[in-house]
Amino acid sequence: MALNSTTEQDWPKVNACAQRCPAVRPFLGVHPWWASEVAPGWQERLMAELLRTGASIGEIGLDALIGASPAVQEAVFIPQLEMAEHLGRPVTIHCCRRWGRLLELMTAICRGRLVAIIHGFSGSVEVMRRLLDLGAMLSFGPNLANQARLKARQAFLAAPLDRILLESDWPPGNSDGHQPSALAMPGPEAILAGLYAQAAALRAEPPQRLQTMVWNNGQIFTH
Numbered sequence: 001m002a003l004n005s006t007t008e009q010d011w012p013k014v015n016a017c018a019q020r021c022p023a024v025r026p027f028l029g030v031h032p033w034w035a036s037e038v039a040p041g042w043q044e045r046l047m048a049e050l051l052r053t054g055a056s057i058g059e060i061g062l063d064a065l066i067g068a069s070p071a072v073q074e075a076v077f078i079p080q081l082e083m084a085e086h087l088g089r090p091v092t093i094h095c096c097r098r099w100g101r102l103l104e105l106m107t108a109i110c111r112g113r114l115v116a117i118i119h120g121f122s123g124s125v126e127v128m129r130r131l132l133d134l135g136a137m138l139s140f141g142p143n144l145a146n147q148a149r150l151k152a153r154q155a156f157l158a159a160p161l162d163r164i165l166l167e168s169d170w171p172p173g174n175s176d177g178h179q180p181s182a183l184a185m186p187g188p189e190a191i192l193a194g195l196y197a198q199a200a201a202l203r204a205e206p207p208q209r210l211q212t213m214v215w216n217n218g219q220i221f222t223h
Helices: 008-020 032-037 042-053 070-087 099-109 125-133 150-158 188-203 207-222
Strands: 002-004 025-028 056-063 090-096 115-118 137-140 164-166
Touching: 002 008, 002 056, 008 025, 008 042, 025 042, 025 090, 032 056, 032 070, 042 070, 056 070, 056 099, 070 090, 070 099, 090 099, 099 125, 125 137, 125 150, 137 150, 150 188, 164 188, 164 207, 188 207
Parallel strands: 002 025, 025 056, 056 090, 090 115, 115 137, 137 164
Antiparallel strands: none
């Protein structure tokens, strides 16, 4: 299970979960929605935690609709992407309507050590191909079941099976950090079960083969 943080305040909680449950892979980082809230010295503290725990990096990224200004987001995103490249750690990337800039930065920074997981991918097939050329893995979430998300479905159908992941994106929330009660929504197991069934039907793949492929793809978290 990949457990991503969104702010520095999350890091101890994510680390504690990983210590309690060996199946949890911790990801530490600052999400673009909260990029304007970083405290001085955050980069040094993040690097120290990454070195101490062996954690991956995330969730980081760029968002044109919510959060800090583009300049502030990039001032937080770029150092984290550079840390992931320097350490050779997997990184979870969130991107909303800033695909061109993301591709520019990844092209400039990534030199072959980085394993980038594109969270909830919803870009075009063209963007998908450029991300694949950069070595990225594409993670598809519950929106895949939404027939209105045509781009996401087209990309999922065109993506190589050995480069896809499936995610629960649980629990859902919004930009102010509010999350509905866990009792009021299906848990991640139920979400993933439905998502795997939907994904297998879309790809006309036997469900067990798809499950095996995605499991094997997910072994990047264990390296």
